Amino acid sequence: MPERYIRPRVRTVSSGLPGRHIWTARHNHFVIDDSPAHEGPGEAPGPAELFLAGITGCATLMIERLARAANAPLKWVEAAMEGVIDTAAHSEGPAVFVRARLEFLISGISRAQAEEFVATYKRR
Secondary structure, rough: OOOOOOOOOOOEEEEEOEEEEEEEEEEEEEEEOOOHHHHHOOOOOOOHHHHHHHHHHHHHHHHHHHHHHHOOOOOOEEEEEEEEEEEOOOOOOOOOOOEEEEEEEEEOOOOOHHHHHHHHHHHH
């Protein structure tokens, strides 16, 4: 039986290069850069991209789990997301997306079943 509680943990530390940090999850290490708009190097993915990656990763994994639970013949799932951040906007706290769009491409199941799985993802 799987554990009841899942406890993801990550850690991010500065690297000594302004605008570049190292993000760690378990034994995996990733470079994360601030964007040039915030005087960072902008070579590695930034926090906004990692945030969107978390959402799309959650989406594709959940669609796969839903299909498996329903014995649906899912062949492939893709989630793409784009967000817009207004760099001129001044808000308290971190930057926020003024707009975001999430799109799915799903193969192997009917359109109705794909729409059902996406609707379940949105509710959860």
